[in-house]
Amino acid sequence: MSKKVTLYNTLTQKKEELVPYSENKIKMYVCGPTVYSSAHLGHARAAVTFDVIERFLTYLGYEVTYVRNFTDIDDKIIAKSNETGIPANEISEKYIQEYQEDMASIGVKPPTTQPKVTEHVPEIIEMIQRIIDNGHAYQSEGDVFFSVKKFNGYGKLSKRDPDDMMAGTRIDINEKKEDPLDFALWKAAKPGEPFWESPWGNGRPGWHIECSLMSTKYLGDSFDIHGGGKDLIFPHHENEIAQSEAATGKPFAKYWVHNGLIQINREKMSKSIGNILNVNEAVSMWSKEAIRLFFLSHQYLNPADFSDTTMNEAEAALERLYMTLKRANDLAETKNEADKELESSIEAFKESWVSAMCDDFNTAEALGNLFELTRAINRSIDSNGWTPTLKTALKEVDQFAQTLGILEYDPNEYLQSHKLEKASTEITEEEIEQLIEERISARKDKNWARADEIRDELDAKGIVLEDKADNTIWRVK
RNA sequence: GGCGGCGUAGCCAAGUGGUAAGGCAGCGGUCUGCAAAACCGCAAUGCCCCGGUUCGAAUCCGGGCGCCGCCUCCA
Structure with a gap:
């Protein structure tokens, strides 16, 4: 790669240069949803963030293998099944379908592979057995627990010290655990619950282990990037590291990338506040590209506050881009000479958007560069009308837009039909x-x-x- | 209490040592029958406050104030 990419690594708390295990290849795993309810804006932001990372690394010439899982068996799914009387697998199937549609509706490209937990249970059982054999987990009645104290380095991602975590925290007292910090790798099935047979009796995988198995299965014991929302750092990702390294004896993911969380009107988006905005609701209110633009006008690490005001601004910004594209498209080709000034603006743009993206995927800065080029294009049209340079500029805009997954509409269609519908x-x-x-x-x-x-x-x-x-x-x- | 983060114009938001991108809104001008769009110009003498380091700090260090996230299920 001619360009060096740097990215913030939660593990080291530093921006580091991206040096993949295998030259020109990137193996990336991102935690997908637990499918027990509709996808909300938080899911959308994570999906868009890693979608753009995948697109950009591909643009640079990397061969990216991107795995995003579905956790389709879990306590919450079972709880929902008990409430509604609908079988757990029907619930998860329904929300998997919905998730796929919702992500497609905001232009998120499907990852290379989207594995489901329920299709990997025998392999999960093998992995748990390996962890037991390595002395890092123990069976207790029908459950299997990971022994946190026996794993040297527990807390390295979330910067927690297991000794400090003991005191005062609200850790569930569970008689079956040797230590309150231990967490379940395998959970015994209660009567009526879905189960798989295992050496420890009928049960299901605990939360966390599925990601350890599916990531290492598809990407290898040590892979490049592991991503997800910031809320997953603890306990989910911390536990993933512990389990995976206890099982394989090798370092797990090299770079941990976490996107910031969404707020709604300056409040946390949560069930208790009742302000969860689902993707399908958002798409009915704003254009899909405005939603993407909203996410991308924030550096992915920072929180993003979703509101009518911020969304209307995103719509307005998007419209400005389409207006310029429309102006340009409406011009008939002529034999005009090249526009030197525009040429240098294009060069500057090309250089700057790629550098911005290389610097920890700074889409917000890169968008600033795009608006600068937009002004240059308008200026060029004002003074020279159509030029061959204009055509070059549009191509460069398109290259960048494709990396962000925006400006995919025909400008007329966007400014008229699309908006008329809304x-x-x-x-x-x-x-x-x-x-x-x-x-x-x-x-x-x-x-x-x-x-x-x-x-x-x-x-x-x-x-x-x-x-x-x-x-x-x-x-x- | 522990860990992490944030505080940049009216609003949103980049910028992590070299003298404040960009978008929205606003004002003035050019263009227009008038508009709209577009372009040009204006708009933070300053980046929460107080100290310190430095030739130089929004950027580094110390101390405050305010806001937020995680520590329990969560993208």
């Missing part, structure tokens, strides 16, 4: 065109009063007109 206005495209025709003849007759009246009428319905030299175009406000 708007509450009842006017149709035909009616708009008709009024524009009428206004054009009024303007020919210099009947300004009627022309302005039509414009006001449309404006009241959320349609904005722009008079060009030889025609009038419209868009939704």
Whole structure:
């Protein structure tokens, strides 16, 4: 790779250069959802963050293997099954389907592999057995627990000292555990619960072990990047490290990447506050690209506050980009000469967006570069109209936009049809065109009063007109 | 109590030692029948406060104040 990528590693608490185990190849594992409810904006942010990381590393020429799992058997799924009477596997299937659709609706590309826990139980059992054999876990009645004290280095990710964790914390007292910090690798099934047979009796995998198995199975004992939301650092990722390293004896993931959490109107998004915003609700209110742009205009490590205001700003910013694309697309090709000034803006842009992305995937900074190029493009159109350089600029914009997964619509389609669908206005495209025709003849007759009246009428319905030299175009406000 | 993070213009948000990107909103100008869009210009003499290090700090160190996350299920 000609470009060096640096990324913040939670494990070392430093920004480090990305040096993969195998040159030109990146193995990345990201924790997917536990499928017991609809995907919310938090899932969306994580998915978009790693989607863009995957796209960018691929752009740089890496061959990326990206695994994101589904945890489809778990206490919460069972609880939901008990509440509703619907079998656990039907619940998880339903939400897996929904998750796939929701992620597709915000332009998240499917990972290379999306393994499910329930399809890996025999291998999980083998892994647990290995951990027991290595002396890091023990059986207690029908359960198997990981022995935290026996794992040297427990706490290295979340910077916790097991000795400090004992005192005062609200750790569940469980008679079956040798130590309150120990956590379950295998849980005995209660009557009526789904189960798999194991050497320790009927039961199911505990939370955490599934990720240890699936990551190492698909990516190897030691792999490059492990990601997820910041809330997973403890206990989930801490436990994953302990189990995996206890099983394999090798270092687990090299770089730990954690995205910041979403807030809604400056509050934590949580069930108790009742402010969880699901992806499908958000998509019905804002365009999918505005949602992506909202995420990407924050550095992924930082929290992001979702609100009407911040989303409307994202919509406005997106619109500015589409307006420029539309201006450019509407020009007919001519034999004009290259635009030197624009040429240098393109060079500057290319250099700066890639550097920004190489610096811990700083999409916010890279977007700033895009807006600078946008201004340069507009300037060029103002003074030179169509030039071959303009074509080059659009190609470069597209390259970057593809990396972020935005600007995939045709500009006209976005500014008209797409927004018309979202708007509450009842006017149709035909009616708009008709009024524009009428206004054009009024303007020919210099009947300004009627022309302005039509414009006001449309404006009241959320349609904005722009008079060009030889025609009038419209868009939704 | 322990660990981690944050505080940059009216709002959002980059910037981790070299003299404050970008977006939204606002103001002035060019263009326009008038608009809109676009462009040009203006807008933080300063980056929560107080000290310190340095030729130089939003950036490093110390001390405050305020906000938040995790420590229990969570992307």
